[in-house]
Amino acid sequence: MSRLKELERFGQSVWIDFIRRSLLTGGGLEQLVREDGVKGLTSNPAIFEKAIGSGAEYQAPLAAAARLGDVDPERVYERIAIEDIRMAADQIHPVFEASGRRDGFVSLEVSPKLAYDTGRTVAEAHRLWEAVQRPNLMIKVPATPAGIPAIERLISDGINVNVTLLFAVPMYASVAEAYIRGLESRILAGRPVKSLASVASFFVSRIDGNIDAQLELRAQALPDSQRQKLLELRAKAAIANAKLAYEHYRNVIGSPRWKKLTAHGAHAQRLLWASTSTKNPAYPDTLYVDQLIGPETVNTIPPATLDAFRDHGRLEPTLERGLAEAKSTLDAIAAAGISLEAVTGQLLDEGVKLFEDAFDRLLEAVSRARQAA
Numbered sequence: 001m002s003r004l005k006e007l008e009r010f011g012q013s014v015w016i017d018f019i020r021r022s023l024l025t026g027g028g029l030e031q032l033v034r035e036d037g038v039k040g041l042t043s044n045p046a047i048f049e050k051a052i053g054s055g056a057e058y059q060a061p062l063a064a065a066a067r068l069g070d071v072d073p074e075r076v077y078e079r080i081a082i083e084d085i086r087m088a089a090d091q092i093h094p095v096f097e098a099s100g101r102r103d104g105f106v107s108l109e110v111s112p113k114l115a116y117d118t119g120r121t122v123a124e125a126h127r128l129w130e131a132v133q134r135p136n137l138m139i140k141v142p143a144t145p146a147g148i149p150a151i152e153r154l155i156s157d158g159i160n161v162n163v164t165l166l167f168a169v170p171m172y173a174s175v176a177e178a179y180i181r182g183l184e185s186r187i188l189a190g191r192p193v194k195s196l197a198s199v200a201s202f203f204v205s206r207i208d209g210n211i212d213a214q215l216e217l218r219a220q221a222l223p224d225s226q227r228q229k230l231l232e233l234r235a236k237a238a239i240a241n242a243k244l245a246y247e248h249y250r251n252v253i254g255s256p257r258w259k260k261l262t263a264h265g266a267h268a269q270r271l272l273w274a275s276t277s278t279k280n281p282a283y284p285d286t287l288y289v290d291q292l293i294g295p296e297t298v299n300t301i302p303p304a305t306l307d308a309f310r311d312h313g314r315l316e317p318t319l320e321r322g323l324a325e326a327k328s329t330l331d332a333i334a335a336a337g338i339s340l341e342a343v344t345g346q347l348l349d350e351g352v353k354l355f356e357d358a359f360d361r362l363l364e365a366v367s368r369a370r371q372a373a
Contacts, residue, residue, distance in 0.1 A: 002036045002037065002310055003309055003310055003311075003313045003315060004036040004037055004038070004306065004310050004313075005035070005036055005037035006315050007037070007293060007299075007315070008037055009315075010293050010294065010295065010315075010317050011294065011295030011296055012293055012294060012295070012297050012299060013039045013040065013102075013103050013270075013297070013298045013299075014036065014037060014038050014298075014299060014301060015038065015039060015040035015041060015042055015103075015105075015298055015299070015300040015301070016032060016038050016040075016041050016042070016300065016301060016302075016303065016306060017041075017042050017047070017274070017276075017300045017301060017302045018041065018042075018043075018302060018303050019041050019043045019047060019051065019085075019088055019106070020047075020050075020057065020084070021058060021084060021087075022057045024084065024087045024091060025057075025087075029041070029088060029091050029092065030091060033091075033092060033095060036306070036310065039092075039095050039099065039103035039104060039298075040092065040095075040103055040104060040105045040106065040107075040298070040300070041088050041092065041105075041106045041107065042106075042107040042162065042201075042274075042300045043081070043085070043106070043107055043108060043109065043140075044140070044355060044358070045109065045112060045355050045358040045359040045362050046354075046355065046358035046362075048077065048080075048081055048362055049358050049359075049362035052077065052080060052365050052366055052369060053361075053365030053366075053368070053369065058369060059369075061076075061079065061080050061083065062076070062080075062366075062369050062370045062372075065079070065370055066371075070370075073363040073364075073366040073367045073370070074363055074366075076366050076370055077362060077363060077366045078131075080366075081108065082108075082128075082131055085106050085108050085132055085134070085137065086132060086133075086134060088106045089105075089106045089132070089134035089136050089137055090134070092104045092105075092106065092136065093134075093136055096135070096136040101135075101136075101194075101195060101197060102197065102267060103298075104136050105136050105137070105138045105160065105162075105199075106134070106136060106137060106138070107137075107138040107139070107140050107162040108128055108132065108137060108138075108139060108140065109139075109164065109355070110124045110125055110128065110139060110140065110141060111359060112142065112352055112355035112356045112358075112359050113356055113359065115144045115146065115147065115352045115356075116144055116145075116146045116352075117146055118146045118147070118149050118150045118153075121141060121146065121147060122150050122153050122154060122157075125139040125141065125150070125154050125159055125161075126154075126157070126159070129159050135195065136160075137160060138160040138161060138197070138198070138199070139159055139160065139162065140163075140164045140201075141154065141161055141162070141163055141164065142163075142164050142165040142348075142351070142352060142355075143163050143164065143165050143166045143171050143172075143174075143200075143348070144165070144348065144352065147163070148174050148175065148178050149178070151163055151175060151178040151179065151182065151198075152178040152179070152181045152182040152185070153182070154182070155178070155179055155182025155183060155185075155186065155196060155198065156181075156182040156183075156185040156186045156189075157186075158186065158191065158195075158196060160196060160197045160198060161198045162198070162199050162201060162272070163175050163179075163198065163200045163201060164201045164274070165201070165203065165351040165352065166200055166201055166202045166203060166245075166274075167202075167203050167206070167207060167241075167343075167344035167347045167348055168241075168340070168341065168344035168345070168348075169241065169244050169245050170341075171344070171348075172200055172202060172245050172248060173248055175200050175269075176200065176248070176249070176252050176269060179198050179200075179269045180252075180257065180258070180261065183196070183261050183264075183266050187261070192264075192265070193261070193265060193266045193267075194264075194265035194266075194267075196266070196267065197267050198267075198269040199270050199298055200269055200271050200272060201274040201300070202245050202271050202272065202273060202274060203274045203275040203347070203351070204238045204241075204242055204273055204274065204275050204276055204288045204292070205238060205275045205276065205277060205278060205279050206238075206275050206279070206347050206350075206351070207237050207238035207241055207343065207344070207347065208234070208235055208236075208237055208238040208279075208280070208283075210343050210346070210347060211233075211237040211333060211340075211343055212234045212235065212237075212280070214338045215230055215233055215234055215333070215336065215338070216231065216234070218230060218336055218337065218338075219231050230336060233329060233332055233333055233336075235280070235283050235287065236329045237329065237330065237333055237340070238288065239287075239288070239291045239292065239326070240325075240326035240327070240329040240330050241326075241330065241340065242271075242273065242292055242319075243319065243322070243323055244323075244326060244327070244330070245271060246271060246294065246297070246319055246320070247323060249268075249270075249271050249296075252268075253268050253296075268296060270296055270298055271296075272297070272298040272299070272300055273288065273289075273297065273299045273300070274300055275288075276288035276289055276292075276299055276300070276301055276302070277301075277302050277305045278305070285304075285305065285308045286305065286308050286309045286312065286313045288305075289301060289305065289309045289313055290309075290313060290314040290316070290318060291318050291319075292318065292319050293315070293316060293317055293318050293319055294317060294318070294319025294320050295319075297319065
């Protein structure tokens with residue numbers, strides 16, 4: 001059996017952080033579901049930019065747009081994206097039904113240019129939800145201060161939400177609270193919650209990228225014995241941070257408040273590990289899968305990391321181990337003068353900017369491809 005499929009034994013669902021037309025038309029997604037137990041897909045502007053900007057698989061829809069005289073690249077992109085999302089949602093719908101609507105989702109992101117505008121985020125999410133018309137769609141909303149009330153409103157309105165760009169445990173706590181408030185509001189209005197789902201996408205590898213660089217810079221000024229001790233903290237912050245987020249999740253679903261919601265059929269908002277490819281080639285290429293295996297979680301894995309874990313990933317229940325050590329690790333990083341709060345705030349801003357830039361490149365790629373079609 002595939003190592004990826006065996007993650008089911010530990011209560012973890014594998015989603016793939018990838019989408020493109022050839023995956024859907026060539027049987028690739030169905031194979032991943034059948035052989036590896038893949039249970040969902042996520043997308044973002046960077047993924048669509050690479051898909052549309054390379055290869056010939058989008059020539060037909062681009063040529064059709066050219067024939068219609070459609071020169072708005074955002075409208076052309078959206079038409080293509082919605083078609084891909086619908087195809088993916090239909091192909092993975094059996095997983096959606098078999099899992100009791102816990103898995104089998106496909107995610108589509110609101111424009112990152114709306115990340116700091118609550119009202120427009122809500123309106124855009126509603127528009128995309130109505131355009132796709134699939135019950136196993138999740139709308140991705142970033143965990144910015146403006147995104148938190150949008151999440152609550154969308155859950156209350158009955159729209160599945162994938163909360164993205166989560167880096168900090170306090171912000172995750174705000175997201176979990178927004179999800180609960182949205183459910184409570186919906187129940188108070190006499191509306192059902194059984195069909196609603198949400199995940200909180202907690203980003204991992206970028207934490208280490210930032211903190212490791214600071215550790216190495218500070219280590220340069222230390223004596224050898226202290227330098228080595230500080231450098232031993234590398235590649236540990238992200239996992240430790242994720243474990244503390246999971247501790248908060250367990251506290252939430254164990255609370256009396258949550259128990260009242262489960263009586264109405266509410267599903268827990270699972271933590272989803274995102275950004276799980278290893279950015280530093282010195283680290284194991286399956287690090288952020290191996291170390292985050294635990295129940296009631298999702299790991300959304302890019303194709304290269306998916307292949308690596310299938311080949312040599314470690315199957316152990318690692319997520320619930322070493323919580324005290326995780327806290328000690330973050331205490332040691334703080335004692336070195338590195339503020340995790342400052343790092344996560346910076347990463348959120350950088351993440352929004354990264355996706356804004358990817359969205360701009362995506363529209364440029366659509367324009368070029370449409371003209372060439």
